[in-house]
Amino acid sequence: MTDLEQYLQTYFDFNQTDLNKVASFFKPEMIQKGGYYLKSGKTCNKLSFIQSGMLRVFVELEYREVTQWISTKGYFIADLSSLVFGNPSRWNIQALADTALYTIDKADYDRLGDFIPKWPVTEKLFIAHCFTTLEDRVFSFLSMTAEQRYNILFENNRELFNQVPLQYIASMLGMTPETISRIRRKQLI
Amino acid sequence: MTDLEQYLQTYFDFNQTDLNKVASFFKPEMIQKGGYYLKSGKTCNKLSFIQSGMLRVFVELEYREVTQWISTKGYFIADLSSLVFGNPSRWNIQALADTALYTIDKADYDRLGDFIPKWPVTEKLFIAHCFTTLEDRVFSFLSMTAEQRYNILFENNRELFNQVPLQYIASMLGMTPETISRIRRKQLI
């Protein structure tokens, strides 16, 4: 069983037949470090599973860059809003390292329901899960200090640390690299 | 046509038949000012459309309260995560004024697909729309000042202002009432 199938299984509770069917639509794809998975303004016409490597979701403002999220091995990547509604992507998505993906294009994605009867339910659960994750994130900004937000990210995404430049992690937490540096120092003592 | 049908139509692009069918599952419900729509820890087993009034989504922490959102006339209300996954709600939802709802219970909600073929697609779009709204909100915390966040909320949800105590609006924006007060004063000049 491929990593993709294994992941789909744990996450989606498919049987072996559905697993094979769904997985068969995903095609391997490589992006070199620094390469773009998606540029803002373009429509996101694919959804991918990260087999290895990592991708950064970000926006360029006039005077700085804002990193929205970094997605790593074992997670999916897309601009969900652009994929579902077909509007121009608001995000750039760029590889932070050589990255191996399994990718399904939008046309196939939209037809999954024709082959897997429980796909609509599964897809709903998937998007609802994404929603809940963001809800937690909004709550973290409403209720937590920089240090608390840092600790939660560290506990849940240890793979990011020591692999991703601090400035990107800082940006997605809504703080500066200096602040993370000081939090770390404080926690050494 | 009821307000509910009208709203469903603009939002979901149903035909008249589906509109009637969907709307027929929603039953009128009243909550008095101060009454609870949902208490944290309980499972959310319904979804409602707000006909009039407003509901506040919030959590009680040890030393303070955090308002996550305030939902007003013409919008839906539920703890989506609890409704979809059946887990205990993390939020309290309380009426800030006498509130008239149209409510569908979870059992009926889960059977909508049996009656309206395009329901699964519609539901997906609905949840994806909720996701996108939260994505914007996360971005606002990553990239904007208190004043900018205040202005955007004011432009998009004018009905909240002069109806909702400032402390709740402040909390959902991640700032204090004093800060809003100062932003307002500054903008008078």
Added chain:
DNA sequence: TTGATTTCTTGATCTAGATCAAGTGGCTTT
């Protein structure tokens, strides 16, 4: 290996926004 970049840390200083504390102006209730 050496220089050139880039990343990370640390210190000094600054500032947006929080906290604390008094007012002020409505609404209710009697």
Added chain:
DNA sequence: AAAGCCACTTGATCTAGATCAAGAAATCAA
């Protein structure tokens, strides 16, 4: 009309975290 109770404003002060600046490490190129 007086007394209470809120919600809101304003001022004074404080602080978490930003900004600015300089080094120290690490990474990369050749």
